[in-house]
Amino acid sequence: MNLSAVILAGSRPGAIDPVAAAEGVAHKALVRIDGAPMLAHVAAALREAGVQTIAVSANDPSVIALAVSLDLRVLRPARGPSDSVAIAIAELGAPLLVTTADHALLEGAWVTDFLADIPAEADVAVLLAERRRIEAAMPGSRRTYLRFADGAWSGCNLFHLATPQAERAIALWRTVEADRKRPWRIVRRFGVGMLLRYLIGRLTLGEAIARLGQTAGVRAAAVAARDGLAAVDVDKVSDLVDVDRIIASRR
Incomplete structure (x- = not known):
């Protein structure tokens, strides 16, 4: 299968990322972990999984220069992640993997496992990790969880747009972005019945x-991550310390 991927590494004008600021670099994707920039770690994992075409959605000149040095295609970012993904699928087509530049722990095996576990009929799939797996893999880890009847789940910054029909989901993604940490607001769009099921813990x-x-108007699926570390990205300086330690231990 000719599989493409896009790594989201855009930045908002004037925004200061605390991890980048702490490390004295222009963008979080440039932060070095175990001797290599985070972006290089993510690209290496995708290549290990057999991804043929890898693009980076970036507007920072230093990130663009790094992407070129890594032989990655550069795409212009939009104002938000969903619109950047819309540009990527228009340029690269489907199937398309989507991940982020701060997913420094990403492993090729996680990508291949994710693809293997996606239902064959799904147009769109998202990888999530259950809280017990995350805490078993990294005790004390603090993440944002979505609570449902079958557990508390955290996103893994890994998505698969399997078919051209997946483009239909991007418009919905835009509306969900603002409420991603308040799932009850998302569920409310489905009607009173679904909202009640969520509120009483039955959804x-x-x-x-x-x-x-x-x-x-698409077939969407949630895939459970086999490794709880798949939900660990670098949002905070404390995350950077943990991720650096884990990658060093792998080596």
């Missing part, structure tokens, strides 16, 4: 994702 993650897909 599962799979049901919620499938209903989101129906709203957008």
Whole structure:
């Protein structure tokens, strides 16, 4: 399968990322972990998984220069992640993997496992990790969780747009971005019945994702990560310390 991927590494004008500021670089993607920039770690994992075409959605000149040195295609970013993904699928087509430049722990095996576990009929799939797996892999890790009947889940910054129909989901993605940490607001769009099921703890993650897909006119699936570390990215300086330690231990 001719698989492409886009790594989101855009930056908002004037925004200061605390991790980049702490490390004295222009962008978080440039922060070095175990001797290499985060962006290089992510690109290496995608290549290990057999991804043929890798693009970076970036506007920072230093990130663009790094991407070129890594033989990655450069795409212009939009104002938000969903619009940047819309540009990527228009340029690269489907199937398309989507991840982020701060997903420094990403492993090729996680990508291949994710692809293997996606239902064959899905147009769109998202990888999430259950809280117990995350805490078993990294005790004390503090993440944002979405609570459903089948557990508390955290996103893994890994998505698969399997078919051209997946473009329909991007418009819905735009509306979900603002409420990504308040799932009850997302569920409210499905009607009173679904909202009540969520509030009383009867709605599962799979049901919620499938209903989101129906709203957008696509078949959507949630995939459970096999490794809890898949949910660990570098949002904070403390994350950087943990990730650096884990990557060093792998080596």
